[in-house]
Amino acid sequence: MKNIIEVKDLRKEFKAYSSRQGLTGAFRDLLTRKYKIVPAVNDISFSVKQGEMVGYIGENGAGKSTSIKMLTGILTPTSGNVLVNGMNPHKERESFVRTIGVVFGQRSQLWWDIAVQESFRLLKKVYKVSDADYNEHMDHVIKTLDIGPLLDKPVRKLSLGQRMRCELAAALIHNPPLLFLDEPTIGLDVLVKLKIREFLKEMNEKYKTTILLTTHDLTDIEALCERVVMLDEGKIIYDGALEKLRQHWGEGKQIQFQFAEEIKGEQLNFLTADLDVIWQMGEGVNVWTAIIKDQEFQMSELIGRVVGVHKISDLSVNEISTEEVIRSIYEKGEALGS
Incomplete structure (x- = not known):
């Protein structure tokens, strides 16, 4: 299966200006500005095959949006090579944009004051889609x-969830082989998110549409993507299967105790000092969560000790969530090979 996206040693640098203090410093800034070169994307390389659904994740400032903008031709790379759908995005822009769809959660491609269907018709003209193709696909x-x-409604009269569904439809008017989604479900309620996820799965299965998804909502990633590319400070720290990431970093369980009386962390740490366990204060009154390695002895020993000393009103055992896995990786600041 061919590669839809090929990125090699991609780099983007920005100048970060700093101001000098005081009036004298302000005058000096008029003549000469102090700046330093900051790499937002730092020599990254990866490829995406046709039909893949890839989660592109990272903390704020990790370089996700900058690299997406280079992949879509909005920004010119400082160095490195990019091929998307066999084209250089910023050099072959006019022909390239006809082969991609883009949805930015906080930006609109629909005209604010006209009816949604009028925006669709305008985009149909822009992408030179025939009436037959438009009707067959868009129906x-x-x-x-x-x-x-x-x-028939103007875009300005739509709710956020309604607008995002229309934005997604607008990005697919020309049935592109590649879809870039940047925070497409931000601020949406659960039902709308589910509808959008199911639709994306269907598009991927029916048309083999390749999807690169950037989001902070890890439930989107879990629902749609088998592979994730994780960025930190402009570098890729993981590129591989989501399941492998969970197995490597998410090994263990969370045991949540709701105590019948107030408990302090020092008491719990003393009680389980010889066990490999981390205690965290949970949400709710007198709730504490123990994070342990997935070993039956440790689980039974921990529960036995706690129940033997303290009264509890509730107890639950959960797998380590993907969110906890991602947080753990960033806190430790370690790269993980694919």
Whole structure:
């Protein structure tokens, strides 16, 4: 299967200006500005095959949006090579944009004051989509996303969830082989998120649409992506299967205790000092969570000790969540090979 995205040693640097103090410093800044070169994306390399759904994740400032903008041709790289759909995004921009769809959660490609269907018709002209192709493809998209009743409404009168469904439909008018999604479910309620996830799965299965998804909502990643690319300070620290990431970093369980009386962390740490356990204060009154390695002896020993000394009103055992796994990786600041 061919590569839709090929990135080799991609780098983007920005000048970060700093101001001198005082009035004298302000005058000096008029003549000469002090600056330093900051790499936002630091020599990253990866590829994405046709039909893959890849989660592109990282903390704020990790370089996600900058690299997405280079992949979509909005920014020119400082150095390195980018091929998307066999084209250089910033050098072959006019022909390139006809082969991708882009949805930015906080930006709109729809015209604010006109009806949604008028925006669709304008985009149809821009992408030079024939009437037959438009009707065949968009009838399915409109029905699946349940936006038929919204087509006559101006965009400004839509709720956030309604607008995001229309934005997604607009990005697919020309049925692109590659879809970039940057925070597509931000601020949406659970039902709308589920509808969008199911739709993306269907598009991927029906048309083999390749999807690169950037989001802070890890439930989106878990629902859609088998592979994740993780960035930190402009570098890729993990590129591989989500399941492998969970197995490597998420080994263990969380045991949540709700105590019948107030308990201090020092008491719990003293009680389990010889066990490999981390105690965290949970949400709720007198709730503490123990994070342990997944060993039956440790679990039974821990529960036995706690129950034998303190009264508890509730207890639950959970797997380590993907969110906890990601947090652990960033806190430790370690790279993990694919």
